[in-house]
Amino acid sequence: MPDISFDRFYRYDELSGLLKAYAREYPDLVSLESIGKSYEGRDIWVVTLTNKKTGPAEDKPALWLDGNIHSVEVTASSACLYHIEKMVSGFGIDRKVTHCLDTRTFYVCPRVNPDGAEWALGEMKRNVRSSVRPYPHADEQVDGIRIMDVDGDGRVLFMRQSDKNGPWKAHPEEPRLLVRREPDDFEGDFYRLFREGEVAGYDGATVTHTPPREGLDLNRNFPAYWAPEAKQMGAGPAPFSEPETRALGDFISTHKNIVTAVAGHTFSGILLRSCSNKPDAEIPVDDLRAYTRVGELGSVLTGYPAVSIYHDFRYHPKQNIAGGFDWVYEHLGIYFWTIEYWAPHKAAGVDMTSQKYSDWLFDHKAEDDLAVFRFFDRECPGTAYVDWYEFNHPQLGPLEIGGWDILNSFHNPPLHLLEKEIAPFPEWFVYQALMSAKLELVEASATRLGDKTYLIRLVVENGGYLSTAGSEMARENGVSREVVAEIELPDNATLLRGKTWQEIGHLPGRVTMMASPVFMGTGFDAMDRRSSRASIEWLIEAAPGTTINVTARQQRSGKVQATVSCA
Ligand SMILES: [Zn+2]
CATH class of the missing domain: 2.60.40.10 (Immunoglobulins)
Known part of the structure; x- marks a missing residue:
């Protein structure tokens, strides 16, 4: 058995080793191929799962499953690995898994963006949204914070500096936690707050969080409703301009047995489906029925609500997402789902029944922050939220580093909660695979x-x-x-x-x-x-x-x- 555990994340070399081990140890069920190379030359792996003795993979209806197109969302990679593990270990034992692999195929791409993930997990941690290719301009000097582990302790946290005009203040009940300063707050200690990092082009006075030099968002580089940079941040110079998205596009469009495609992200604890650019009334009735059935079961199994992106998950009320992965449905008629794994606010008991998940990210009560803070304080004291400590920043001088280690709290669950979070999903993927015509x-x-x-x-x-x-x-x-x-x-x-x-x-x-x-x-x-x-x-x-x-x-x-x- 491949030596895998789900209380840790895997860097590229280890991930590659694991996938090769699955192919070696389960030759009748697992094939491994590289569908292309990333910008920095890493393989984009796809695992094909099916019982080869009952026919070749391409003669069976298939489900595509991927993860980690966004650099820091490594939980989605773990969910893919977990699915592979559950399929090979369940084959011949679990009747549904066996029937599924006898009659269907899974194509699993655990790490769409190996470069960005390597930056997130590597020794010198750097957080970028997606690809590490400089964009839009390789020669541009972008001033402002470059988010990185500036004190070399292996974490990318926050930096705070006292400032009487600062927009942040300590929470009245929990001084370690920073909350927004209200209009009538005029007495007390206030802070300026930055992501941990270096300040490029520092002029001695102003610090901004400018868009990063690596400004691509691979999940805006797909062809449906694609829009140029000025209208859609991170879009890239043209649809499929990047090696990672092109590899996916080539694979998915040439594997005509794919019926459903599921893309893994974090966080929000929600199941998102088509369409991102039009209302349900414009989805063909039978397709909407299929989406509804799949969503209902997904919610029962995972506790995540299932919603339309257009109706219930827009980051901006007046703006639709352009160039997202739902091109698979818009162009190829492949059912499309995005899973946003993990919801720290829900885990902390915040009632999400009356608010939209996308809205919560932008605005919520200070009590919610306190609930999340207390949850992490119980589950992993001192690591998800790091108490502020002094640091002499090479450019900004004396300040404090601390606050959320967002990679291991918001973007991903704390490691001891990882397996519990991803465990319900293989059953849902099997159900979706078994939905196809046969x-x-x-x-x-x-x-x-x-x-x-x-x-x-x-x-x-x-x-x-x-x-x-x-x-x-x-x-x-x-x-x-x-x-x-x-x-x-x-x-x-x-x-x-x-x-x-x-x-x-x-x-x-x-x-x-x-x-x-x-x-x-x-x-x-x-x-x-x-x-x-x-x-x-x-x-x-x-x-x-x-x-x-x-x-x-x-x-x-x-x-x-x-x-x-x-x-
Ligand atoms: Zn994402």
Whole structure:
């Protein structure tokens, strides 16, 4: 067994070693490939999980799972590793896991952005949003704080300096905690507060948190609704301009068996789905049903609410996110989810039922901060929130360093809580994988009609939940081809009627079913209007004893094959 534990994060070399160990030790279930190199030349790994003995990965409907496109969100990498571990260890033991790997495929990319994660976890810690490539201008001197571990203690904290006009003050009940200064606060100690770091171009007076020199956000570099830098910060010079996003784009668009894609982020403790740029009313009805079902189960399993990005998770009330990963749904009709793992405020008991998660990030009561502070003080005293200590800053002079170690409190759970947080997810991923359409063989036969004339018949069925198109969006966009039926005749056989290759349309899934049979036959229930079965017939001339191969396949629904013999 690979030597893995979920009370720590893995740097690039160790992560690579672990993935290679899984491929080596589970050769029938795991394949590993590099789908491209990052800006700094690291491999972007993808693990393929499926039971190879029941057919190749590409012949089975697939779920894409990734994490850590944002540098510091390393919990999402751990969640991917956890899923791999649960699948290989559950295979042959857990019936659902076994059935899933027998009939479906997972593509898992644990670390989309290995460079940024390495900066976050390395010896000399630096925090950037995403890619480490200088952007928008490599030659630009950007003045202001460069967020980094300036005193070399292995943490990137905050710096505070007393200032009578400072915008921060000590919390009245908990002086270690800083809270906003209110308009009528005019007496007491106030502070200026900065992220820990060096000040580039310091003029002896002004300090700003300017956008970092590494200003890319890879999750704004995808093509749907992409907008240039002035309209969308971090967008990059053009969609897919970066090696990391291009690798994902190439892989996902050429693996046409992918039905659903789940991207892992932190934090908020929420499940986000399409669309990011339009209301639910504009999502095809069957797709919305599928999203709703998946979201409901996700909430039950994980305790995270499932919401539309457009309706419930906008960072700015008047602005939509451009160039996000939901391009997979908008362009390819691949169901899209983002998981924001971990919610320190929820863990601390803050009631989130009446407020939007995205709003809380920008504005909340000082009591909420106190609750979060006390939670961490109980769980990991002195490490998530570091008591202020004196430091002589090379540019700013005497000040204090301390406050949140946000990498290990907000962006990621404290390590002893990590496994508990990610543990519910494999079950949800298995459920999502099992939602896909699945072609099943009902009948394959050869009936003798005359001396050397045979009727070849193939009946196939969609045994899965979704339509064989995957989604309505995929069908509307023309990216999910119809079910194809083929007959393969040996040289001594002749086709009298029928086509060797033909498209037979899509087969509906159970997604359209109503909850009760009461309305069956009334026309309300779309399920009973169209059959989930299709029958294809060929008339051939062949000598008795000839064997014929027939196949039905669909990109997102798998493949069935049969050999019939002309008796
Ligand atoms: Zn993120």
